[in-house]
Amino acid sequence: MDSARALSDARPTPFWLEDPGRPEALPALVGDTKCDLLVVGGGYSGLWTALIAKERDPSLDVVLIEGHEVGWAASGRNGGFCAASLTHGFGNGLQRWPGELGELERQGLANLQAMEDAIKKYGIDCEWERTGEIDVATQPHQLAELHEVAEAVAEYGLDLTVLDADQLRAEVDSPTFLGGIWDKEGVAMLHPAKLAWGLKAACVAQGVRVFERTRATDLSEYGSGMAVRTSYGRVYARRVALGTNVFPSLVKRVRPYIAPVYDYALMTEPLTEEQMAAIGWSRRQGLGDSANQFHYFRLSADNRILWGGYDAVYNFGGKVRAEYDQRPETFQTLARHFFQTFPQLEGVRFTNAWGGAIDTCTRFSAFFDTAYRGRVAYAAGFTGLGVGATRFGAEVMLDLLSGETTERTALEMVRHKPLPFPPEPIRWAGIEMTKWSLDRSDHNGGHRNLWLRTLDKMGLGFDS
Structure with missing residues (x-):
């Protein structure tokens, strides 16, 4: 044929989003509101952050806003591979964090098991x-x-x-x-969209206030907290967690890293x-x-x-x-x-x-940090391995916002960010050169040319 x-x-x-069980979108936020924690983004990263925040402290007032509908982007259209690896595979982790790879693998397996336990606890039918x-x-x-x-x-x-x-x-x-x-x-x-929808239902059941079709357009300091402008109002929050990933971050200095x-x-x-x-x-x-x-x-x-x-x-x-x-x-x-x-x-x-x-991102696995003197946390750069690693990223963001030192925040992977991408047109030329070289390697017995070997020496090499 x-x-x-x-x-x-x-x-x-996307096949997954055609499922007849797709829930109706919740109403948009209209007017102003206040909360303890605002989560921006209704994909896995934001959903896990909101849910785990309520598990840690049920009294916390948590608001989640999503610019379109929960799970409509990468969380609802990915391949449904949920891996324990936090480092985009063993090889990438060995190259970058050989001294703590054993601990990264241990935490990754624990994170995967915690996902499985949560799916059972909340009755999420995601074909796990x-x-x-x-x-x-x-x-x-x-x-x-x-x-x-x-x-x-x-x-x-x-x-x-x-x-x-x-x-x-x-x-x-x-x-x-x-x-x-x-x-x-x-x-x-797993069924990726059903996981997102199930996490949404779990968040709502735990008391998270979820607003869809509510786009965040601006982030600024407000007193001892933060203010986020939305489509039809503002959210005033003591702390903010950003789960916007591929979309332009409200913390503009993050954008060159993605x-x-x-x-x-x-x-x-x-x-x-x-x-x-x-x-x-x-x-x-x-x-x-x-x-x-x-x-x-x-x-x-x-x-x-x-x-x-x-x-x-x-x-x-x-x-x-x-x-x-x-x-x-x-x-x-x-x-x-x-x-x-x-x-x-x-x-x-x-x-x-x-x-x-x-x-x-340039290290092909997630990075994490805070902004606005610790009032805002973000996780991004999952590079296609976010189905499992976003739950770990949610834990990291909440740890960072609490100011606690944990087994997660002690990791070198968490404490250091990757190199940012260069500006255009160098960024585009570098990415295209890398793609061409990787294709040549595939057709030449795995041989890595001078360009790839140079990237390897700079800590930017990737072979998957």
Whole structure:
């Protein structure tokens, strides 16, 4: 089948947001109000912050405002991979924080378990499956690199299952698979929009005042607290937590640290029993290949395949616009790669094709800090790994606002920020040069050219 033909009926909307259980938006804030804690942003970052704040102190008056609807952006359209890693994978963490990587891994696993416990506690039906994830090698050099990772993690007490080609294809069958490593405990699959909606319901049930379609436009000091101007009024708060991530921060000095990069995904129609038998996948793990320009793929609850990744598109000036959510040339590339990976699924059609912006920073994992003499906290830069790490970021923001020293705020990862991106046009040229070099590396046995080796020495290297 022509891969483009398989896209002919694909709707330009995220599959997850089409769910019939999507809740109605809550009313906007009209007029002025006061609170103890204002949370700006109704994605995972803001929702976890508001909910955990109420868990820590039920008497706290917490307000959450969202400019559109809860979960409409990255939190409702991501791939639904919820990883324990706080560092965007073991390799990135080993390069940046080798001395505290064991502690980061411990806290990451504890954070993932706390998420699972909260989902059970609040009865959030988000199709949570603790299946783990397999990193797949499709080139010989990737296989060698995965074996090196498996050996390295063992020194930190972590256990990854190494799979040869036959063992991997017994789990999920593709002629392109040469082997892989399976993290059985550190990743869960979920329905991302249902998680956001469930957290919204939990927040409301705990007494958080949630206002949707309430855009924050300005942040300023007001007495001993802060004032945030909104669409139809102001919120006066003792403390403010910013969970706006990819969107321009109300703390303007944060903006150079974030580059919005667009990621794209497809969703197939539900597979038949015969099609499922042709690929196996009975244990429903998440999968990702090991190229620099990588794909991620997983099964939905009704046995559709989500297939995403590969292209990461930065638009000059760092603009975030709705029209960038659709990119037909990327969708066609993804569809072609899908059928190369699963030729036995020829004839399958895609029902949805969508994209959206990810908040990337130069260390490829979140950073944290305060502003306005500790009255405002923020977490950003999750680089596509925010489904799990945003809960950790929420805890960090609340720790920072309380002024407490905790096991989280003691981390070097929390105490130091990454390098900011340079201004345009250097930013755009650097990102494009890096993308070109990573593609060359994928097609040249993993060899990293002078540009990538230079970035490695500067602490800016990334290989995933």
